[in-house]
Amino acid sequence: xxxxxxxxxxxxxxxxxxxxxxxxxxxxxxxxxxxxxxxxxxxxxxxxxxxxxxxxxxxxxxxxxxxxxxxxxxxxxxxxxxxxxxxxxxxxxxxxxxxxxxxxxxxxxxxxxxxxxxxxxxxxxxxxxxxxxxxxxxxxxxxxxxxxxxxxxxxxxxxxxxxxxxxxxxxxxxxxxxxxxxxxxxxxxxxxxxxxxxx
Amino acid sequence: xxxxxxxxxxxxxxxxxxxxxxxxxxxxxxxxxxxxxxxxxxxxxxxxxxxxxxxxxxxxxxxxxxxxxxxxxxxxxxxxxxxxxxxxxxxxxxxxxxxxxxxxxxxxxxxxxxxxxxxxxxxxxxxxxxxxxxxxxxxxxxxxxxxxxxxxxxxxxxxxxxxxxxxxxxxxxxxxxxxxxxxxxxxxxxxxxxxxxxx
DNA sequence: CAGGTTTTATACTAATCAGTAAAAAACATG
DNA sequence: CATGTTTTTTACTGATTAGTATAAAACCTG
Numbered sequence: 001x002x003x004x005x006x007x008x009x010x011x012x013x014x015x016x017x018x019x020x021x022x023x024x025x026x027x028x029x030x031x032x033x034x035x036x037x038x039x040x041x042x043x044x045x046x047x048x049x050x051x052x053x054x055x056x057x058x059x060x061x062x063x064x065x066x067x068x069x070x071x072x073x074x075x076x077x078x079x080x081x082x083x084x085x086x087x088x089x090x091x092x093x094x095x096x097x098x099x100x101x102x103x104x105x106x107x108x109x110x111x112x113x114x115x116x117x118x119x120x121x122x123x124x125x126x127x128x129x130x131x132x133x134x135x136x137x138x139x140x141x142x143x144x145x146x147x148x149x150x151x152x153x154x155x156x157x158x159x160x161x162x163x164x165x166x167x168x169x170x171x172x173x174x175x176x177x178x179x180x181x182x183x184x185x186x187x188x189x190x191x192x193x194x195x196x197x198x199x
Numbered sequence: 200x201x202x203x204x205x206x207x208x209x210x211x212x213x214x215x216x217x218x219x220x221x222x223x224x225x226x227x228x229x230x231x232x233x234x235x236x237x238x239x240x241x242x243x244x245x246x247x248x249x250x251x252x253x254x255x256x257x258x259x260x261x262x263x264x265x266x267x268x269x270x271x272x273x274x275x276x277x278x279x280x281x282x283x284x285x286x287x288x289x290x291x292x293x294x295x296x297x298x299x300x301x302x303x304x305x306x307x308x309x310x311x312x313x314x315x316x317x318x319x320x321x322x323x324x325x326x327x328x329x330x331x332x333x334x335x336x337x338x339x340x341x342x343x344x345x346x347x348x349x350x351x352x353x354x355x356x357x358x359x360x361x362x363x364x365x366x367x368x369x370x371x372x373x374x375x376x377x378x379x380x381x382x383x384x385x386x387x388x389x390x391x392x393x394x395x396x397x398x
Numbered sequence: 399c400a401g402g403t404t405t406t407a408t409a410c411t412a413a414t415c416a417g418t419a420a421a422a423a424a425c426a427t428g
Numbered sequence: 429c430a431t432g433t434t435t436t437t438t439a440c441t442g443a444t445t446a447g448t449a450t451a452a453a454a455c456c457t458g
Contacts, residue, residue, distance in 0.1 A: 129373075175321055176332055209402085402458100407450105
């Protein structure tokens with residue numbers, strides 16, 4: 001169907017790598033790692049088994065690629081307010097707004113692939129553990145830097161607290177909280193971390 | 200081996216229900232639900248398969264029983280400081296101390312069976328979802344009541360925030376944070392939620 | 399110690415699992 | 429249109445899965 005301009009000969013691939021990887025993200029996100037079978041994956045991705053192995057390697061490799069893909073897409077969306085909104089309180093509010101949208105959107109599983117699925121697996125999978133520990137560490141750094149640029153060097157609130165509150169939103173989403181509830185809880189966090197001065 | 204005083208006849212059970220249930224808790228805690236096989240369970244529990252089915256039902260029933268057992272044991276330990284310590288700041292500090300002990304203790308898996316394993320499963324298992332949503336809701340109520348008794352009716356901090364911070368400690372533990380790191384982070388939460396008045 | 403009852407141990411089932419072998423199909427190049 | 433190269437399709441593998449049938453073993457009561 002589509003293809004890079006140069007083709008070395010041979011039958012062209014019938015699928016786009018990122019498209020089918022997004023489908024795999026979706027399946028792992030919903031069913032977890034052990035809960036996802038290769039039949040689940042091939043059916044959702046619309047490709048057959050040898051194509052999957054040729055493109056992504058074995059199931060564990062595909063899971064790592066799915067984590068990377070998810071991190072790239074969601075990380076970009078969630079950090080946008082931190083880069084674009086000058087007011088720190090509004091920036092964090094936008095950050096939480098993006099999180100709430102991601103973790104409670106119709107059409108995608110509830111919760112967070114990193115915070116729920118990958119973290120659960122991390123106990124028995126050192127590769128996954130180190131990968132997402134790095135991912136979350138970098139997310140924390142982004143928050144810390146934004147906070148320090150806004151004059152919150154004292155570390156109150158810290159990036160770790162902002163991040164943990166965001167992960168708790170994902171956790172609540174997976175347990176069934178509605179978008180409205182999550183939005184209200186997020187607003188509570190924002191007001192708590194950045195209280196308006198008494199008038 | 201042990202038995203209730205009245206025995207209706209028949210071969211006595213060779214194991215204690217709570218003892219083998221604790222072993223099942225341990226396995227699910229480490230390996231997750233789908234990641235745990237019945238061979239894993241029977242080996243860890245020291246009983247064979249028909250005994251397991253006769254006592255606990257199928258795998259899903261056993262998982263529910265494991266959640267109840269874990270909630271009872273850990274809930275009692277973690278709420279003890281809330282019941283016994285008069286000073287609210289020290290009470291929350293003790294609450295976090297118990298959490299850190301549970302989620303980063305040697306000899307048990309890292310993290311939280313509820314916050315990590317059961318929450319991950321909740322997306323595709325409504326029974327588990329409602330069960331642990333209720334458990335965490337009750338934990339939040341306990342915190343809210345203790346806070347209101349200590350004069351924090353304004354809802355700052357709220358029980359939800361205290362609980363979410365505690366769950367984040369479990370999450371960090373599963374990602375590899377040491378007991379010392381977790382203790383320091385917990386202290387940061389306590390200082391943040393209950394700042395000392397400026398001298 | 400015989401009869402009744404419950405739990406144990408062993409072995410089995412059909413289904414599903416992750417991963418691969420082999421051949422057919424679809425392309426670029428000559 | 430023949431050749432070489434890559435992907436797709438189909439089918440298969442041995443291992444593992446959750447759950448159960450059957451029979452032996454261990455107990456209490458009479």
